Amino acid sequence: MEVRKGYVAVGIVHKIYDQHRYDAYHLFGEKVHETAGPYENIKTNGLQFFSNIGAARKAARSITHNPGMVSSRLAEIQLGIYDRNEVSDMLVFDNDPKKRSLIVIVYLQNDLVTLVGRIVEGKPTCCAQPGAYLADNGCMPFLNLRDTSDAYMQHSRQNQSPATIAEFDFKMLKEKYS
Numbered sequence: 001m002e003v004r005k006g007y008v009a010v011g012i013v014h015k016i017y018d019q020h021r022y023d024a025y026h027l028f029g030e031k032v033h034e035t036a037g038p039y040e041n042i043k044t045n046g047l048q049f050f051s052n053i054g055a056a057r058k059a060a061r062s063i064t065h066n067p068g069m070v071s072s073r074l075a076e077i078q079l080g081i082y083d084r085n086e087v088s089d090m091l092v093f094d095n096d097p098k099k100r101s102l103i104v105i106v107y108l109q110n111d112l113v114t115l116v117g118r119i120v121e122g123k124p125t126c127c128a129q130p131g132a133y134l135a136d137n138g139c140m141p142f143l144n145l146r147d148t149s150d151a152y153m154q155h156s157r158q159n160q161s162p163a164t165i166a167e168f169d170f171k172m173l174k175e176k177y178s
Contacts, residue, residue: 006049080167
């Protein structure tokens with residue numbers, strides 16, 4: 001398992017779903033590609049987080065100047081990314097019903113990724129697949145392996161894209177910027 005941890009700036013956008021407003025969370029980390037600000041969405045930067053809180057704080061302050069961003073926050077994040085063999089073993093041999101904090105990472109073309117967690121009432125889901133984008137569901141992971149594996153299998157099959165499962169630890173910090 002590959003472990004990645006650090007800080008992210010969370011850009012908050014108001015969206016409408018089923019005639020109700022909800023907050024979408026866009027997660028930003030280290031700048032990898034040429035972008036306008038001192039940050040980049042983790043879906044495009046290879047899941048690279050800020051290694052120190054100072055850089056994350058600078059990004060969070062800057063994000064609020066982007067059109068559509070109503071506010072921003074800081075969060076601590078840790079991913080334990082399983083490789084394909086570990087995922088296969090987990091799906092076959094792991095019958096542990098204990099609650100877990102798991103997400104599906106789907107690898108798309110051009111080094112893009114999408115992060116999928118559980119469905120949350122009143123928020124959009126991912127097309128026809130089980131699960132919801134973390135940006136739209138409030139960064140809520142799956143709570144058990146069965147739901148996670150269903151989403152993993154469906155995303156792999158329907159998108160015909162490689163995917164994996166990751167342990168997900170996400171803690172929003174008190175700092176808020178507007």
